[in-house]
Amino acid sequence: MTIxxxxxxxxxxxxxxxxxxxxxxFAADPLSFNRLMKKQxxxxxxxxxxxxxxxxSEGTKALQAPxxxxxxxxxxxxxxxVDWVKSLSEGKINPRYDRKDPKAKPIVMDLNIVREVKGSMxxxxxxxxxxxxxxxxxxxxxxxxxxQKGANQISMASILLGQKCGVCHGKVAFPVTAKTCRLCHSKxxxxxxxxxxxxxxxx
Amino acid sequence: MxxxxxxxxxxxxxxxxMILLFVWLVFANSSPVHAEYGDLVLNENAExxxxxxxxxxxxxxRIRFRCxxxxxDLGFKFKAGGSGINMLKIIDGxxxxxxxxxxxxxxxxxxxxxxxxxxxxxxxxxGSTVNKLVLPIKNK
Numbered sequence: 001m002t003i004x005x006x007x008x009x010x011x012x013x014x015x016x017x018x019x020x021x022x023x024x025x026f027a028a029d030p031l032s033f034n035r036l037m038k039k040q041x042x043x044x045x046x047x048x049x050x051x052x053x054x055x056x057s058e059g060t061k062a063l064q065a066p067x068x069x070x071x072x073x074x075x076x077x078x079x080x081x082v083d084w085v086k087s088l089s090e091g092k093i094n095p096r097y098d099r100k101d102p103k104a105k106p107i108v109m110d111l112n113i114v115r116e117v118k119g120s121m122x123x124x125x126x127x128x129x130x131x132x133x134x135x136x137x138x139x140x141x142x143x144x145x146x147x148q149k150g151a152n153q154i155s156m157a158s159i160l161l162g163q164k165c166g167v168c169h170g171k172v173a174f175p176v177t178a179k180t181c182r183l184c185h186s187k188x189x190x191x192x193x194x195x196x197x198x199x200x201x202x203x
Numbered sequence: 204m205x206x207x208x209x210x211x212x213x214x215x216x217x218x219x220x221m222i223l224l225f226v227w228l229v230f231a232n233s234s235p236v237h238a239e240y241g242d243l244v245l246n247e248n249a250e251x252x253x254x255x256x257x258x259x260x261x262x263x264x265r266i267r268f269r270c271x272x273x274x275x276d277l278g279f280k281f282k283a284g285g286s287g288i289n290m291l292k293i294i295d296g297x298x299x300x301x302x303x304x305x306x307x308x309x310x311x312x313x314x315x316x317x318x319x320x321x322x323x324x325x326x327x328x329x330g331s332t333v334n335k336l337v338l339p340i341k342n343k
Contacts, residue, residue: 095266
């Protein structure tokens with residue numbers, strides 16, 4: 001008799017274990033807030049809790065936690081939640097330009113490229129200076145960007161797909177989010193243009 | 204006799220409820236945890252060859268080196284798994300081996316420091332925008 005009851009109990013627990021999480025999934029409130037928005041994840045978790053490291057690996061336990069490394073850097077809005085460009089320009093970090101020579105200085109080119117864009121979005125100002133602090137000319141030219149005015153077709157779709165600027169921005173360099181649009185789209189359209197638009201709108 | 208039986212039953216109900224509560228807590232309240240933006244999981248060959256996948260933390264390396272060092276001097280492609288790296292190249296001083304030689308950084312005998320990934324992960328860039336979009340995007 002007791003064995004029989006135990007069996008029933010075990011079976012019911014077993015079924016419940018599988019059904020309950022499913023039920024929670026299906027019973028999600030259809031009128032809930034942020035239906036398609038992904039849950040805010042924990043910022044800068046240690047390797048043992050980050051979901052890609054094996055928490056039982058001895059190696060994982062020896063690795064540095066990002067929070068510890070980022071504590072001396074300047075906070076940012078997206079990506080790693082640190083501002084890499086500011087942290088570099090203000091000397092919070094001092095990454096080597098040559099793997100063996102800590103004193104090697106980067107060859108910085110100070111040239112801004114303005115790209116006029118469609119619609120109301122501010123024009124894009126591309127600063128060579130910040131990019132050449134980190135990169136070599138050959139990283140982008142000529143494979144990703146042809147070094148010639150008007151020769152490069154760039155769209156937000158291609159960037160989101162990981163092409164053009166998206167080769168880095170969206171993977172390592174700051175990603176495309178509402179908080180980062182204005183980092184590139186930084187030059188408001190000229191006032192004269194706005195005036196003409198406003199007049200034509202009234203008609 | 205009967206009282207003893209109901210007492211036992213109560214105990215079972217409580218344990219089963221506690222188990223259910225535990226299961227519910229595990230499944231329903233687990234908030235998403237994400238690795239660092241730019242972390243690479245590399246598993247082109249590793250698991251096929253019997254080693255755990257490699258995790259490469261971009262953030263750690265860019266504190267110490269500029270992009271140019273790896274991506275211009277050492278020939279790393281701008282694509283996860285795109286450089287065709289294997290241990291032979293590393294011990295010959297190419298790619299990771301250019302620094303992980305026991306002089307600039309710790310050497311290759313520390314297998315588990317790189318091969319520390321969870322099992323059965325595909326090669327990918329963690330937290331990349333293209334993987335986080337609600338809808339897939341089409342190029343125009």
